[in-house]
Amino acid sequence: MSIEEYEPRSTLVVPEHPVARARYPFIDVHNHQDTDLSEAAVGEMVKAMDAMNMRVMVNLSGGQGPELVRAVSTLKGRYPKRFVVFANLDFSGVGEAGWGERAAAQLERDVRNGAQGLKIFKNFGMTVKDRQGRRVAVDDPRLDAIWDKCAALGIPVLIHTAEPKSFFEPQDRYNERWLELKQFPQRARPPDKYPSWEDLLAEQHRLFAKHPRTKFIDAHLGWLGGDLARLGKLLDACPNVYTEIGAVLAELGRQPRFARDWFVRYQDRVLFGKDVWAASEYPVYFRVLETADEYFDYYRKRHAFWKMYGLDLPDEVLKRLYYKNALAVIPGLDAGAFPN
16 A cells, blocks of 8 residues: 555544534635636526525636626626626736836726736746746836735735745655645745745735735735744734635644634634635535534645644634625625624
8 A cells, every 4th residue: 555545544533513504604705716607507606605604705717808807797797796806917018118007007997897806826926927037026016006006996915925835845754745745746846946935925025015005815824824923923014914714724723722812813814715616625614613623634635634623713703704804805895795
């Protein structure tokens, strides 16, 4: 038997409290949907959302221009209050004179056409290059016009910078995600091809500080889910920054006591996100967030090779995580659809 095949079944018997439906209606601020979904497919998705108590889904893959218009029409045409669409940037012209101003103008048109935020994908900072073939840093001043435009329009920027720290580290016996990197070698970020993890985070944090009027949502707990104290210091230093928990539940579920205290302290700065649309996986989020259960399985083998523990978050913290913080950050949401 190979290590990839090893999946031991626990003999531990403890109380179990599976949660199929979130205690409060929630807003998923980190999801991705195609712009060419059929009306029937959208309807089926809404049924699944209703079953788990998801009131609003944010599609971060809206594109720009005609693609953005299509995405808004596809998702919001029949269900205008159930979906939100964020626009995206086209980096192909970075380095040309006036590119930042043109990109900002396009974003303003996209907002007029229904976009309620801007999503920056993980290629920015790692592989995006300018017209001269140079890497575009996360805090490159040539994008200042875009961040300023977001502030003027009152829309948030949900930004994904870097990847899990282990992906940048040597693939040796000390690497916590060695098995994942063995199974998915394309996820590795070796130093001869990518900037370092610390450099990327430093660029992102300088960007946050440089644009205090712009609201940023730092995706995936800013890849600091394994160092929540450091993430807390970032939030303390930058009142314009929020974060979300998409695809990093595994980090929270292995440190339930410290994570619970952290959520209580930063309860007005964290939003709910999932990242991948898979209705069967959401109940693990609810169980980690809402119960005090011990030693239960994560929803897929990668991301975590350990068991989960519940945080048993207080009701007010859950409300802020599930919907109140998103209502405060994303414009145009129907606050009347949620409890006080």
